[in-house]
Amino acid sequence: MLARSLIIATGMKRRKLGIPGEERLQRKGVSHSSVQDIALFKGLDVVVIGGGNSGIQTANDLNRMGCKVTLASKGKLIGDRTDIDELKKSDKIEILEGYDVLEIQGKEKVEGIVIQSQDIQTKRQILCRGVFIQIGLLPxxxxxxDLVGLNEKGEIIINPDCSTNIEGIFACGDVTNCFGKRIVIASGEGAKACLSVKKYLLQKEASHAK
Ligand SMILES: Cc1cc2nc3c(=O)[nH]c(=O)nc-3n(C[C@H](O)[C@H](O)[C@H](O)COP(=O)(O)OP(=O)(O)OC[C@H]3O[C@@H](n4cnc5c(N)ncnc54)[C@H](O)[C@@H]3O)c2cc1C
Structure with a gap:
């Protein structure tokens, strides 16, 4: 199919750990989507992987659902102060900073995970029924x-009118380097990209007519 212009609006996907058990036990205790799955784990022992806003909020949500929660993070927790305070107040949440996850274990469903401290001094198995992976998103x-210019995060670099470095190609929403990954912002950027394409095509037409 030929087109005179293109808008890329492919959003982001969840980052994966790439460790044994992650794919095999997907939807058998492994979740990358806290919003969808959290209710399925009411009262169970769970591990949340990721010490950013998503991981911290997921840990707090699971705690409110009566779960015994372990939060494992590669580095120090980075998130909203109020969420971190809520997390630290609970005596049912164990926080493990400076740990890598090596494996998710289980035959038919999740039975536990193996983590290792980054100084390789401590290796631990944690028994659990659920693993929530909250380690960020990738565009x-x-x-x-190899088509359009990307920044170091892999996001498409756009100008204020949603144009890219390639004439006729525009981009909008979460896939771009625009600030604020939110529905209302992506929608606005989408409208802006459409206006820019219209302007671009009209200008092309006018220049051909000359
Ligand atoms: C768990 C979660 C909760 C969120 N909660 C909120 C919230 O409460 N409020 C809020 O404002 N925002 C929230 N967001 C962010 C919000 O969802 C995004 O900012 C918004 O959806 C971005 O819109 P988009 O159109 O850029 O991308 P998306 O909505 O991600 O749409 C991208 C589309 O492109 C498709 N696609 C991907 N690759 C290709 C390809 N190669 N070819 C064709 N199609 C492709 C995808 O399947 C998808 O349909 C949340 C995001 C997540 C992940």
Missing amino acids: NTEFCD
């Missing part, structure tokens, strides 16, 4: 990474 740009 869906694999299909266009």
